[in-house]
Every structure is written in structure tokens, then in C-alpha cells.
Amino acid sequence: xxxxxxxxxxxxxxxxxxxxxxxxxxxxxxxxxxxxxxxxxxxxxxxxxxxxxxxxxxxxxxxxxxxxxxxxxxxxxxxxxxxxxxxxxxxxxxxxxxxxxxxxxxxxxxxxxxxxxxxxxxxxxxxxxxxxxxxxxxxxxxxxxxxxxxxxxxxxxxxxxxxxxxxxxxxxxxxxxxxxxxxxxxxxxxxxxxxxxxxxxxxxxxxxxxxxxxxxxxxxxxxxxxxxxxxxxxxxxxxxxxxxxxxxxxxxxxxxxxxxxxxxxxxxxxxxxxxxxxxxxxxxxxxxxxxxxxxxxxxxxxxxxxxxxxxxxxxxxxxxxxxxxxxxxxxxxxxxxxxxxxxxxxxxxxxxxxxxxxxxxxxxxxx
Amino acid sequence: xxxxxxxxxxxxxxxxxxxxxxxxxxxxxxxxxxxxxxxxxxxxxxxxxxxxxxxxxxxxxxxxxxxxxxxxxxxxxxxxxxxxxxxxxxxxxxxxxxxxxxxxxxxxxxxxxxxxxxxxxxxxxxxxxxxxxxxxxxxxxxxxxxxxxxxxxxxxxxxxxxxxxxxxxxxxxxxxxxxxxxxxxxxxxxxxxxxxxxxxxxxxxxxxxxxxxxxxxxxxxxxxxxxxxxxxxxxxxxxxxxxxxxxxxxxxxxxxxxxxxxxxxxxxxxxxxxxxxxxxxxxxxxxxxxxxxxxxxxxxxxxxxxxxxxxxxxxxxxxxxxxxxxxxxxxxxxxxxxxxxxxxxxxxxxxxxxxxxxxxxxxxxxx
Numbered sequence: 001x002x003x004x005x006x007x008x009x010x011x012x013x014x015x016x017x018x019x020x021x022x023x024x025x026x027x028x029x030x031x032x033x034x035x036x037x038x039x040x041x042x043x044x045x046x047x048x049x050x051x052x053x054x055x056x057x058x059x060x061x062x063x064x065x066x067x068x069x070x071x072x073x074x075x076x077x078x079x080x081x082x083x084x085x086x087x088x089x090x091x092x093x094x095x096x097x098x099x100x101x102x103x104x105x106x107x108x109x110x111x112x113x114x115x116x117x118x119x120x121x122x123x124x125x126x127x128x129x130x131x132x133x134x135x136x137x138x139x140x141x142x143x144x145x146x147x148x149x150x151x152x153x154x155x156x157x158x159x160x161x162x163x164x165x166x167x168x169x170x171x172x173x174x175x176x177x178x179x180x181x182x183x184x185x186x187x188x189x190x191x192x193x194x195x196x197x198x199x200x201x202x203x204x205x206x207x208x209x210x211x212x213x214x215x216x217x218x219x220x221x222x223x224x225x226x227x228x229x230x231x232x233x234x235x236x237x238x239x240x241x242x243x244x245x246x247x248x249x250x251x252x253x254x255x256x257x258x259x260x261x262x263x264x265x266x267x268x269x270x271x272x273x274x275x276x277x278x279x280x281x282x283x284x285x286x287x288x289x290x291x292x293x294x295x296x297x298x299x300x301x302x303x304x305x306x307x308x309x310x311x312x313x314x315x316x317x318x319x320x321x322x323x324x325x326x327x328x329x330x331x332x333x334x335x336x337x338x339x340x341x342x343x344x345x346x347x348x349x350x351x352x353x354x355x356x357x358x359x360x361x362x363x364x365x366x367x
Numbered sequence: 368x369x370x371x372x373x374x375x376x377x378x379x380x381x382x383x384x385x386x387x388x389x390x391x392x393x394x395x396x397x398x399x400x401x402x403x404x405x406x407x408x409x410x411x412x413x414x415x416x417x418x419x420x421x422x423x424x425x426x427x428x429x430x431x432x433x434x435x436x437x438x439x440x441x442x443x444x445x446x447x448x449x450x451x452x453x454x455x456x457x458x459x460x461x462x463x464x465x466x467x468x469x470x471x472x473x474x475x476x477x478x479x480x481x482x483x484x485x486x487x488x489x490x491x492x493x494x495x496x497x498x499x500x501x502x503x504x505x506x507x508x509x510x511x512x513x514x515x516x517x518x519x520x521x522x523x524x525x526x527x528x529x530x531x532x533x534x535x536x537x538x539x540x541x542x543x544x545x546x547x548x549x550x551x552x553x554x555x556x557x558x559x560x561x562x563x564x565x566x567x568x569x570x571x572x573x574x575x576x577x578x579x580x581x582x583x584x585x586x587x588x589x590x591x592x593x594x595x596x597x598x599x600x601x602x603x604x605x606x607x608x609x610x611x612x613x614x615x616x617x618x619x620x621x622x623x624x625x626x627x628x629x630x631x632x633x634x635x636x637x638x639x640x641x642x643x644x645x646x647x648x649x650x651x652x653x654x655x656x657x658x659x660x661x662x663x664x665x666x667x668x669x670x671x672x673x674x675x676x677x678x679x680x681x682x683x684x685x686x687x688x689x690x691x692x693x694x695x696x697x698x699x700x701x702x703x704x705x706x707x708x709x710x711x712x713x714x715x716x717x718x719x720x721x722x723x724x725x726x727x728x729x730x731x732x733x734x
Contacts, residue, residue, distance in 0.1 A: 060475055061428050063455055067631060082463040086471045088430055090457020095603045095630065096449040099654035104453045108427055108475065122630065228595055229623040236462045247636070254638045256596040256623035263462065263489065264434060269614070271621045271726030287466035302726075359638030359669075 021348045023164030023355035024252075028340050032209040034160045034170045035333075038177050039201045043159065047178065048192050050138060050154045051185025057136045059110035062089035065126050066114040069168040072244035073140075073175035074114045076332050079237055080183040081110075084329070094122035097129050107134030110186075114179070115139075116158070116171035118146025127151045140178045142171050156182060165355040167251050169340050172244060176333050177204070200330055207324050207334060215338035216321055220307055221345035223319075224278060230255060231273050232280045233295060235262040236288030237328045238335070241309070245280065245339040252347035252354040262295035275303040281317070282335055283310040286328030309335050388715045390531030390722035391619075395707050399576035401527045401537045402700075405544050406568045410526065414545065415559050417505060417521045418552025424503045426477035429456035432493050433481040436535040439611035440507075440542035441481045443699050446604055447550040448477075451696070461489035464496050474501030477553075481546070482506075483525070483538035485513025494518045507545045509538050523549060532722040534618050536707050539611060543700050544571070567697055574691050574701060582705035583688055587674055588712035590686075591645060597622060598640050599647045600662060602629040603655030604695045605702070608676070612647065612706040619714035619721040629662035642670040648684070649702055650677040653695030676702050 037043060062081040064074035074091055081089035092111070096102045098121070111130040113123045118141035128151040131137040139152035142160050149155045158174040181201070185191040193201065224230070230249060234242035239261045246259035260269055262281075273279055279299055283292040293314055299306050300316030308317040311325030321338040323331070347354035404410060429448040431441035441458055448456035459478070463469045465488070478497040480490045485508035495518040498504040506519035509527050516522045525541040548568070552558040560568065591597070597616060601609035606628045613626035627636055629648075640646055646666055650659045660681055666673050667683030675684040678692030688705040690698070714721035 083467045083469050088471050100450045102450050104455050250636050250639050256625055258623055269617050272617050
């Protein structure tokens with residue numbers, strides 16, 4: 001499959017001139033459609049079937065495993081599993097299997113491998129080992145014929161289409177959506193989503209489309225053009241968004257972008273947020289957002305310039321990326337969109353090609 | 368307790384002039400003694416008792432929870448538990464309990480809270496909630512009367528003495544040692560350490576003392592004086608060391624120091640390691656080290672300047688912090704020592720006070 005083909009489409013992003021960044025802009029613009037495909041009845045029914053099988057097994061704990069961008073989706077899945085299923089959940093280190101040959105007992109576990117390509121050898125091996133020891137295994141991937149999908153008992157196909165740019169965007173957000181549908185389906189027991197989840201999913205494609213039309217990302221990217229480093233922070237459900245935004249900015253603008261949970265930021269690295277280091281803060285609607293408001297106030301007291309990703313004004317913030325006001329649990333699916341557009345615009349304004357940044361490949365064969 | 372008192376001792380570090388950094392230098396220099404206290408028969412017997420209780424409960428998975436520096440010790444504990452106990456292990460997010468009120472079922476879990484002060488409210492609550500739901504709970508702390516210690520069923524006292532500087536050093540390494548003794552004791556079943564662990568622990572204080580006498584950290588710190596950012600990388604057991612070194616440098620020199628697992632580094636952020644960004648790479652003796660040698664070669668091919676923390680020469684490395692050649696499993700207890708000295712010397716040469724850096728406090732009351 002040609003992973004790197006550049007297609008100029010009618011959805012081209014306004015910052016993309018001379019074809020630079022058109023691939024990433026197109027990928028970003030396709031997310032509402034990708035959401036719509038995944039929540040459509042046929043796909044939703046297939047995910048519900050997977051969820052019903054998982055629910056019937058009554059797992060006692062959840063382990064997710066992923067690399068790179070998908071690792072941030074997996075982190076979202078871990079929060080969802082802990083909070084919505086009340087199951088201990090965490091991210092597994094593939095190296096314990098691939099480098100150290102551990103054969104852990106996963107017989108009470110739900111093990112979820114998340115990978116757009118489904119080809120990272122370490123994830124494939126970890127899922128295989130977990131299945132062998134009795135785990136219920138699920139692969140979430142954009143490549144339903146991949147080795148990861150073959151190694152897992154159950155498969156959720158992201159159906160996000162080919163990603164044109166090397167930095168993942170629509171495969172990331174569809175991974176988030178698949179995890180939300182899976183875990184809420186397990187919570188429901190029969191896999192069928194109750195209210196309010198069903199209503200939210202029905203409106204998601206439209207919310208995403210409207211957000212991408214008007215998010216205020218470009219002037220903020222322009223303002224960040226000359227920075228040397230960035231700090232990005234969030235708590236709870238907002239933390240994976242902070243991690244993913246930092247990763248994307250780093251991949252495409254080669255800037256040291258430090259991601260912290262708002263709590264960990266106060267445990268030491270606060271001094272890195274000197275007045276000359278801009279901060280992006282994800283402030284949701286809910287307990288995580290309340291905790292983050294305090295972090296923004298602490299940062300403002302230190303003369304930090306804080307741009308918030310929020311649906312409402314936040315005291316102490318200098319600027320804001322406007323996102324819809326949804327329950328925090330859903331916010332990662334939307335909050336990352338303006339941050340993807342910010343990433344793209346920042347890379348372009350700094351003279352980099354976000355479609356094919358240096359140093360990354362679509363499939364990274366680590367063991 | 369006066370956490371911040373500065374005591375000038377005969378062990379003062381040569382880079383410490385005018386009292387700047389004497390506290391941290393003294394803390395660092397006391398680690399061999401702190402190791403010796405923890406492995407001494409009385410303390411070892413108390414840890415063995417805790418380990419025997421844990422082993423008898425036959426936990427099915429392990430959750431560790433911590434904040435800041437202790438989070439890196441907890442990460443070491445998670446690797447140890449997965450590899451040595453073959454139990455699924457991960458780090459828990461206290462915010463799921465404290466912000467979202469989750470009551471997860473930890474009845475099959477070993478839950479370990481790691482905190483020098485034992486006072487972080489979120490950890491205390493998570494351990495309390497886990498114990499209530501039936502978990503076997505262990506507090507590892509330097510304050511045996513703290514709330515964390517009260518909330519846990521079992522307590523391991525680090526007995527590291529008062530830390531003079533705000534950045535944690537001797538409490539970090541004693542946390543690592545306590546986790547090693549606990550988990551190897553659980554593996555043994557009766558808590559008593561077999562060979563080769565017993566022999567290694569007997570030699571550890573002496574290995575640490577010799578390493579602190581001659582590690583080559585100062586010329587490297589001098590060379591890094593003018594950098595804008597740093598990348599620090601390791602794999603498997605070496606990854607917590609990379610994370611902790613980055614955290615310490617950030618806290619004391621206010622530099623963006625990015626920590627990556629060697630595998631994740633190849634999944635995207637490699638381009639951040641431009642020729643002008645120095646890399647520190649932890650290369651152990653074992654499977655993690657073999658994997659890291661490939662990472663160093665990849666970095667060298669990109670004209671990165673790589674300083675390795677290693678007991679042997681590594682192809683492509685520009686410079687080396689010399690550490691004793693021990694099994695990778697033990698290496699975190701030693702590899703961090705020259706990196707602590709590097710941190711101290713770098714902060715002093717950049718005109719900062721590592722004993723009382725901006726922005727950090729010894730106890731951070733996050734929820």
C-alpha cells in the first residue's frame with residue numbers, strides 16, 4: 001500500500017501552499033467522515049459484538065499496549081476502563097515479553113493492542129503471548145489483515161482510509177472512538193450503547209466538522225513560530241490529548257514539547273515553564289477541568305503564557321482554542337482536532353513539511 | 368521536620384562552592400550508607416516479612432502508584448514485577464479515584480504506593496480505596512508515620528535519613544532498592560533473598576561508593592552547560608533511569624529534557640535529536656542494552672552526539688559515564704548515581720541552586 005501518496009483534495013487546508021502539508025490537512029479534514037463510518041449501524045454492530053464477547057468473559061483487569069501515537073489512544077482507553085468499568089487498567093510494556101521473554105499470566109485480563117498498521121512486532125508478540133495465557137485479546141487497527149489482527153481473538157477495524165501524511169491524525173481519533181465504543185459497550189453488557197453515549201456518537205461527526213471549520217488554531221500557530229520549546233498539560237481524560245499534541249508538534253516541528261499531567265507538573269517541572277516557554281493546557285468540562293483550572297492559575301501567577309483548549313474562558317489564560325462543551329469523557333475525540341491543525345500550521349510556518357517529517361516512518365519495526 | 372536545612376559535611380562535592388549545591392552533594396554522597404542500612408539484617412528481615420505476606424496472598428496483578436521522582440521508581444517496580452514475578456503490572460492513575468470517584472475492584476491486586484513523604488493526598492486515597500476493595504497494599508516511604516503508611520496494610524521504611532536538597536536523590540535510590548528487595552522476596556516466596564540477589568545486595572554499598580568517587584560526570588556537565596535541550600533514552604530497566612535523569616535535570620537546570628524509551632524514540636521523536644541536541648543513552652548489560660546499542664547506532668548515523676551510561680564502550684558514542692557492569696536488573700540502582708552528579712554539576716555551572724530550585728516543594732499536595 002502506498003502510505004505516502006499525496007492527494008490534493010478539495011478539502012485542502014488554507015495554510016497549505018505549494019502542496020506542503022496538503023496530505024496532513026486532508027487527513028485532518030476527513031475525520032468527521034471517519035467518525036461517521038465508525039458509528040454507522042453496520043460498524044457499530046460489529047463493535048457491539050466484540051464488546052458483548054468481552055463483557056461475557058468478565059475480565060478482572062485491562063492491559064493496553066501500543067507505541068507512538070497509538071500509545072496516547074491506549075492511555076485514553078486505560079482511563080475509560082478504570083473510570084467506566086471500575087477495572088484496574090494500565091499500559092503494558094512489550095519489551096518484557098520481547099526482550100526478557102516473560103510469560104505472564106493474563107488469564108483474567110482484557111488485553112487490547114492498538115496500532116494503525118498492526119505491524120509493530122513487539123505488540124504482535126505481546127498480544128500473542130497474552131492470548132496464549134488465556135487473555136481476551138482485542139486488536140484495534142486500520143489494517144484488519146495485519147499480523148496484530150491475526151494474533152488477537154477479536155478485531156475492531158478503524159476503517160479510517162489511507163493516511164496520506166506520515167504523522168497519524170485520523171487513525172488516532174478513530175482509535176479513540178473505537179475504544180470509547182468498545183468500553184462503553186462492555187459497560188452496557190450486551191455491547192449496545194445506551195444514552196447518553198448513543199446520542200453523543202450520533203452528533204460527533206457534525207461537532208467535529210463544525211470544530212474544524214472554526215477553531216482559531218492558525219493565529220496561535222503563527223504566534224508560536226519562534227518558540228524554542230513548549231509545555232503541554234492536561235489531567236485525567238485531558239492528559240492523553242496533551243501527550244498526543246506534544247508528540248505531533250515534536251514530530252513535525254522538531255521542537256522539544258514536554259507533556260505533563262497537571263498534577264505531575266506541580267511536582268517538579270513547574271520551573272521549566274519560565275515566562276519564555278508557552279504552555280498549552282487542556283481544560284475540560286468536569287473534575288479534570290476543575291483541577292486544571294487551578295494549574296492554569298498557578299502558571300499565570302508565574303507569568304506563563306497559557307493557551308487553553310476549552311469550551312469556556314479560563315481565568316489566567318492568555319488565549320483559547322475553542323472546542324465544544326461536551327462531557328470530559330468525550331473531549332479527547334474533539335480537543336485534539338484544533339491541536340492537529342495547530343501542529344500543521346506551526347510546521348508549515350516554520351518551513352517544515354508535515355506530510356513527511358524527518359526521522360519518522362509509518363511502520364516502525366521495534367522489538 | 369526541617370526538610371530544607373543545609374548541612375555542610377565532609378562529603379561536600381567538589382563542584383559545590385559557596386555552599387551552592389552542598390545539600391544535594393551530601394544527599395548524593397550518603398547513598399552508599401543508605402543502601403547499607405536497608406540491606407542490613409534487621410531491615411532486610413522486615414522487608415522479607417512484608418514480602419512473605421504478599422507472596423502468601425498470591426496476587427494476580429500489580430499496580431504501583433506514585434508521583435514525581437517516585438513515579439520513576441514505581442516504573443522500575445512495574446518492570447521487576449512483570450519480568451521477575453510474571454505478573455501483569457502497571458502504574459495506576461490516582462485521579463481516577465480522587466477526581467472521578469472510581470471504586471475499582473483490586474481484590475486480586477498487589478498495590479504499592481511509593482512516596483518519600485507519604486503525604487500526597489491522591490496516593491493516600493488510592494491506596495485506601497484499593498485496600499478497602501481487598502488489595503494487598505504496601506507503602507514504601509521515608510516517613511513510616513505518614514498517612515500513606517497508615518493507609519497501607521504493610522509498610523517498608525526507607526530509612527534514608529533527612530534529605531537536605533529539594534530534588535530527591537537518596538530517597539529515589541532507596542525506593543528502587545526497597546522495590547528490588549520486596550519483589551525478589553515475593554519471588555522467593557518466603558521473602559528471603561536467594562543467590563545471586565543476596566550477593567549483589569551485599570556488594571551494592573561498596574559498588575555505589577566506588578562509583579561516586581570516579582564517574583566522569585563533571586567534564587560532561589561542563590560540556591552540556593550551553594545546551595538548550597536534551598534527550599535521554601533507555602529501554603527496559605534503563606527507561607526509568609532515563610525518565611528520572613530527565614526529571615532531575617529539568618527540576619534543577621530548567622532545561623527541556625525529553626525522556627524516551629529507545630523504542631518510542633524510533634517511533635517519531637527521532638528528528639528532535641538534531642545534531643545540536645545532545646543525547647544521553649542508558650545502555651545496560653543485557654537484552655535492553657543490546658536493543659539500545661542499535662538506538663545509539665541510529666543516533667550516531669544522524670550526527671547526534673551521544674553520551675552513554677555504560678560499563679563498556681558502545682559503538683557510535685561520543686563519550687561515556689562509566690558504571691559497574693552488573694545485571695540489567697540491578698543497574699537502575701547504580702546508573703542514576705553519575706546522572707545525579709551530572710545534574711548537580713550542570714545546575715551549578717549554569718548558576719542555579721540545585722538545593723532549592725524554583726518551582727518545587729518537598730511535598731506537593733495534588734489530588
